Amino acid sequence: MSQILDMLVVGGGINGVGIARDAAGRGLSVQLIEKGDLACATSSVSSKLIHGGLRYLEHGAFRLVHEALAEREVLLASAPHIIWPLRFVLPHDRGLRSRALLRFGLFIYDHLGDRRTLPGTETVKLRNHPYGLPLQSRLTTGFVYSDCWVQDARLVVLNARDAAAHGARITTRTEMRSAQRVNNSWRIIVEQSGEAKEIMARILVNAAGPWVVDILHRAGIAHSKAEIRLIKGSHIVVPRLYDGAQAYILQNDDRRVIFVLPYEEKFSLIGTTDIPYAGDHEHLAIDPIEVEYLCRAVSRWFKKPVVPQDVVWSYAGVRPLYDDKESDAESVTRDYVLDLNARDGTASLLSVFGGKITTYRRLAEHAMEKLAPSLPGLKGPWTASATLPGGDLPDHNAPAFAEGLARDYPFLEAAAALRLTRNYGTDARRILGTARRAEDLGRGFGYGFSERELDWLVKEEWARTSEDVLWRRSKLGLHLGRDAVAAISGHLAVSKEN
Secondary structure, three states: OOOEEEEEEEOOOHHHHHHHHHHHHOOOOEEEEOOOOOOOOHHHOOOOEEOOOHHHHHHOOHHHHHHHHHHHHHHHHHOOOOEEEEEEEEEOOOOOOOHHHHHHHHHHHHHHOOOOOOOOOEEEEHHHOHHHOOEOOOOOEEEEEEEEEEOHHHHHHHHHHHHHHOOOEEEOOEEEEEEEEEOOEEEEEEEEOOEEEEEEEEEEEEOOHHHHHHHHHHOOOOOOOOOEEEEEEEEEEEEOOOOOOOEEEEEOOOOOEEEEEEEOOOEEEEEOOOEEOOOOOOOOOOOHHHHHHHHHHHHOOEOOOOOHHHOOEEEEEEEEEEOOOOOOHHHOOOOEEEEEEEEOOEEEEEEEEEOOHHHHHHHHHHHHHHHHHHOOOOOOOOHHHOOOOOOOOHHHOHHHHHHHHHHHOOOOOHHHHHHHHHHHOOHHHHHHOOOOOHHHHOOEEEOOEEHHHHHHHHHHHOOOOHHHHHHHOOOHHHOOOHHHHHHHHHHHHHHHHO
């Protein structure tokens, strides 16, 4: 008989890896399976924000906003290389939310969470401030507040790495086919490389995101107390619209808000849409009507109009939200629900409905609280003060670390040193090792990306394809040409054969 694990986690998105990490760090034997690549669905197609969700206050989601605001500080300290502060400019315009309402909402936002390091809200006169330069001249007042940026897919990978460092087994390209209760455990059949394998586990965690109901069915459970509602969100990337490190949050005439974020140095990221979705969520793409919507929303505020022809890249995903029966997509809660199906306290099945990337760590803690009755002697929470791989930057200062990297490795251009720091933090030095010239890192593919770094992604971060490398472990797909992409694909093919 197979060795019986304490826990099998299905789903390699942020919630799945967060639960696997937390559980492994408490001494449990854990395996996580993912049918594709880590963060291959919802967790890599977010708006890239660690935020409380200012607009959620209008819907009365004070518990969620409080928890998310408190988590900003925790996550910022745990991974300052991939998470950093961002100032958001909220311009006021007549006919939309009043100045008094915006001030009141931002006052609550500043004081609802545990804000220790991020600066608070300020009011600026846009006509005399650099923040107003890209905006249309009719706009005179803006409110500036703080939230954080995150490299979402890298956050997933770093949690998976930390889970593995605590003993968890991470298995990608592995799909759960069925599960059934046998005595006091689960007998799970998975498929890997066309071969069926059996895994035995005392606890089954269903963190499959958009596929959460499908996994329930495969476990022989036809109904759940919780239900899911799929909401499609799409983003576009255009050439950079303005100078400066600030982001913009823009009101639209349908009372939604649109973010405009500085992205990958040369670009601006614009999103998101909120559309009910019932189609195939395996291969999603933005619709032309969504592109028009985002372009129109931004053009209402910026001097330079944005048109569909400006779009250089786009992405779309579905958010698997808990269905609270709200009539419109924007009002559906972003909070999470943990549904426990247990038989006499054994063979527990915990399913995750909803959630947002900012609160994944607290979700994992709550999941362990739910499962505690099935885990006698379970150790206590530990992740609140733990650092993710590469996050032990001196003074949490990524730019200063990048400058030191460029000094110690003179062949590195400043932009390459900063990219390595923003991707890997202190692990950048492990990748560069004893290299004294660029040639020591093997073949260069451009933009400071080397064969040495590519091999790291394969050996340490479960990358298998060029898409894994260029669009999830990084966004080098925006910067590298076809020849470089072909060379990377060729190198990966050789690595796979070996």
